Amino acid sequence: MRPGAPCPCGTHESFGDCCLPVHTAERDARSAEQLMRARYSAYAVGDGAYLWRTWHPSTRPESIRDAGLEWMGLEIVDVVAGGPGDECGEVEFRAHYRGGILHERSRFAVRASRWFYLDGNVHDR
Structure with missing residues (x-):
């Protein structure tokens, strides 16, 4: 994806200004x-x-496998904690893909001053 393209996460920023610098470790997720x-x-x-x-x-997991899904958009439903100064947080989201929606409440934790994904509970539709 080109840096000037819209970011897939839906912030209305360019990929190069939004998520790409986090992916390349220019900056950590805040x-x-x-x-x-x-x-x-x-x-x-x-x-x-x-x-x-x-x-x-x-x-x-030992490895990450690409499920081959075409992701169409992200909708944040709820956020509990997870800001600067917090040690943990939760984000509920709906990730739209061609043919369906993944609805999950994910848990995150800080380790070594960085945010990490812990796990999530998938909601049935």
Whole structure:
């Protein structure tokens, strides 16, 4: 994806100003929501290495497999904590893909001053 293209996470910023600098470690995600958005964008652009790096070591799988889905948009439903100074947070979202919607409440935690994805509960539709 080109840096000037709209960011897949839906912030209405360019990918180069929004999630790409987080993917390339120019800057860290500053909140659980920002990490959620960056992880969604990583799925959308196929950056499995970023997904693996931002998955908490206590729950991280051995590898990340691309499910081959075409991601169409992200909708943030609810955010609980997860801001500067917090040690944990939750983000509920709906990730739209061609043919369906993934609805999940994800948990995030800070480790070594960085946000990591812990796990999530998928909501049935």
